[in-house]
Amino acid sequence: xxxxxxxxxxxxxxxxxxxxxxxxxxxxxxxxxxxxxxxxxxxxxxxxxxxxxxxxxxxxxxxxxxxxxxxxxxxxxxxxxxxxxxxxxxxxxxxxxxxxxxxxxxxxxxxxxxxxxxxxxxxxxxxxxxxxxxxxxxxxxxxxxxxxxxxxxxxxxxxxxxxxxxxxxxxxxxxxxxxxxxxxxxxxxxxxxxxxxxxxxxxxxxxxxxxxxxxxxxxxxxxxxxx
Amino acid sequence: xxxxxxxxxxxxxxxxxxxxxxxxxxxxxxxxxxxxxxxxxxxxxxxxxxxxxxxxxxxxxxxxxxxxxxxxxxxxxxxxxxxxxxxxxxxxxxxxxxxxxxxxxxxxxxxxxxxxxxxxxxxxxxxxxxxxxxxxxxxxxxxxxxxxxxxxxxxxxxxxxxxxxxxxxxxxxxxxxxxxxxxxxxxxxxxxxxxxxxxxxxxxxxxxxxxxxxxxxxxxxxxxxxxxxxxxxxxxxxxxxxxxxxxxxxxxxxxxxxxxxxxxxxxxxxxxxxxxxxxxxxxxxxxxxxxxxxxxxxxxxxxxxxxxxxxxxxxxxxxxxxxxxxxxxxxxxxxxxxxxxxxxxxxxxxxxxxxxxxxxxxxxxxxxxxxxx
Numbered sequence: 250x251x252x253x254x255x256x257x258x259x260x261x262x263x264x265x266x267x268x269x270x271x272x273x274x275x276x277x278x279x280x281x282x283x284x285x286x287x288x289x290x291x292x293x294x295x296x297x298x299x300x301x302x303x304x305x306x307x308x309x310x311x312x313x314x315x316x317x318x319x320x321x322x323x324x325x326x327x328x329x330x331x332x333x334x335x336x337x338x339x340x341x342x343x344x345x346x347x348x349x350x351x352x353x354x355x356x357x358x359x360x361x362x363x364x365x366x367x368x369x370x371x372x373x374x375x376x377x378x379x380x381x382x383x384x385x386x387x388x389x390x391x392x393x394x395x396x397x398x399x400x401x402x403x404x405x406x407x408x409x410x411x412x413x414x415x416x417x418x419x420x421x422x423x424x425x426x427x428x429x430x431x432x433x434x435x436x437x438x439x440x441x442x443x444x445x446x447x448x449x450x451x452x453x454x455x456x457x458x459x460x461x462x463x464x465x466x467x468x469x470x471x472x473x474x475x476x
Numbered sequence: 477x478x479x480x481x482x483x484x485x486x487x488x489x490x491x492x493x494x495x496x497x498x499x500x501x502x503x504x505x506x507x508x509x510x511x512x513x514x515x516x517x518x519x520x521x522x523x524x525x526x527x528x529x530x531x532x533x534x535x536x537x538x539x540x541x542x543x544x545x546x547x548x549x550x551x552x553x554x555x556x557x558x559x560x561x562x563x564x565x566x567x568x569x570x571x572x573x574x575x576x577x578x579x580x581x582x583x584x585x586x587x588x589x590x591x592x593x594x595x596x597x598x599x600x601x602x603x604x605x606x607x608x609x610x611x612x613x614x615x616x617x618x619x620x621x622x623x624x625x626x627x628x629x630x631x632x633x634x635x636x637x638x639x640x641x642x643x644x645x646x647x648x649x650x651x652x653x654x655x656x657x658x659x660x661x662x663x664x665x666x667x668x669x670x671x672x673x674x675x676x677x678x679x680x681x682x683x684x685x686x687x688x689x690x691x692x693x694x695x696x697x698x699x700x701x702x703x704x705x706x707x708x709x710x711x712x713x714x715x716x717x718x719x720x721x722x723x724x725x726x727x728x729x730x731x732x733x734x735x736x737x738x739x740x741x742x743x744x745x746x747x748x749x750x751x752x753x754x755x756x757x758x759x760x761x762x763x764x765x766x767x768x769x770x771x772x773x774x775x776x777x778x779x780x781x782x783x784x785x786x787x788x789x790x791x792x793x794x795x796x797x798x799x800x801x802x803x804x805x806x807x808x809x810x811x812x813x814x815x816x817x818x819x820x821x822x823x824x825x826x827x828x829x830x831x832x833x834x835x836x837x838x839x840x841x842x843x844x845x846x847x848x849x
Binding site (some may be wrong): 290293294321326327338353354357358360362363372376380383385387405406407408410411418431432433434435439442443448449450474 | 523524527529531532533536567568570579694695696697708709710715717778780781782783791793795798799800803806807810811815816818819848849
């Protein structure tokens with residue numbers, strides 16, 4: 250569970266349609282001024298596991314083998330997450346893959362989420378699975394915009410395209426990647442669309458970064474010129 | 477006159493572009509091939525031509541509206557995408573789904589698997605040159621689409637599930653029709669087998685083409701039939717049971733050689749296993765409501781989770797982050813099975829002939845709507 254109380258508590262809303270805080274525009278009765286968006290969340294809750302919860306053997310082994318690498322364990326609706334520092338990511342990943350308790354030989358997914366107000370704004374998340382032991386774990390690293398994350402594509406070639414997508418969508422710099430190019434967006438795209446400060450509509454950051462270039466692209470009629 | 481050979485006979489390597497508009501790439505997929513004669517020496521797979529930003533869109537839609545968006549990812553298996561999304565949100569909210577809803581979901585997901593494999597079989601066979609199979613397979617797919625139409629009114633984008641259950645109970649007599657379809661389908665699978673399984677041309681074109689070992693396939697993150705074709709026992713339905721799969725008997729077919737022919741045999745066997753599951757579910761369909769107790773305003777507590785289902789293409793995972801106070805997800809990530817399988821295309825095609833590239837695109841069964849999202 251999250252520790253801090255949240256403004257949009259369901260009980261408050263039910264009893265009082267016009268919420269005392271201007272944060273939520275629930276009821277149509279509230280004035281347009283009440284539509285100001287709530288303050289951006291500071292980051293994921295990353296709830297700590299309960300003390301009496303038994304930890305899976307691979308996490309116990311990880312903590313004994315690399316006690317300094319692990320920042321925190323987190324547990325929520327049946328999923329375990331290991332939060333590590335970017336410098337020890339490769340060490341932890343290799344341990345989880347190669348240790349007998351872990352044997353995470355399958356990298357399901359690599360993704361990220363963006364929490365702009367936080368100093369280390371990105372979470373990069375690795376979803377791992379073991380085809381032999383049939384269990385899952387997630388590794389999470391927190392990085393700032395100017396920090397880099399080492400690539401895990403050497404350990405799991407599956408991460409190759411997935412890390413390219415993280416770079417493309419979030420602009421998290423990944424070092425040691427065999428082929429770091431954009432994957433879904435065009436090669437010459439500016440900006441990273443999945444960032445929270447990227448607008449939902451419109452040509453994106455180009456409009457802000459170089460309006461003249463944006464205007465020029467808008468006025469082009471011949472598609473080959475855009476190429 | 478010079479004695480130099482005409483340039484047509486030079487032996488340079490040739491770089492050609494296959495796609496994005498090509499009849500055999502199943503959508504807007506582009507592959508840049510470096511060829512030495514007819515042999516592929518190198519390949520670069522370029523995706524993103526129908527990137528619609530569905531993951532970004534979801535951050536601005538409320539939890540129920542997103543079900544519509546999931547329809548549009550894997551548009552030949554929309555019910556599976558619905559199921560994956562609804563199950564993930566239910567896991568995040570810790571909602572209990574009624575048993576009847578679980579059964580009907582399982583039936584829908586398995587009918588969807590049969591429909592998706594029908595489409596795969598038809599297009600894959602036509603890519604290799606067997607026209608008849610295409611017409612046969614689409615004939616049966618039509619029957620499934622009719623069943624879906626009767627259930628939810630749509631034939632392609634079903635929007636057939638809700639968070640906490642199902643929007644509708646099955647119509648009267650629908651279960652009888654599903655059972656009748658299963659009986660029809662049994663004999664049709666036999667027809668496909670007669671056309672292809674021992675067909676000499678089919679064997680020549682698929683045996684030993686695109687061989688990948690189990691270890692490589694696991695490392696590359698392949699999932700679904702391409703992974704099982706290499707002999708790796710991995711099926712989310714068995715390993716991490718969801719919906720009502722833990723209540724049914726079914727087998728997971730495994731390949732031995734990891735070639736295109738094995739992947740074909742596996743999908744044919746999956747037809748039979750799916751029908752087996754559908755029959756068991758129809759026979760044991762429990763009574764009761766189809767919608768669980770879900771608040772009108774869906775707002776999961778702050779937290780994040782990853783949940784995967786076995787879609788016809790492979791492991792379809794959703795990673796959802798909720799900030800606990802807004803009515804839309806903070807982040808929704810789809811782990812698309814086609815995307816991860818497509819990554820395996822490059823190692824598969826290198827060393828093969830250009831004509832086999834078409835067979836190999838077919839064998840990994842991609843839907844570009846899901847690759848690009």
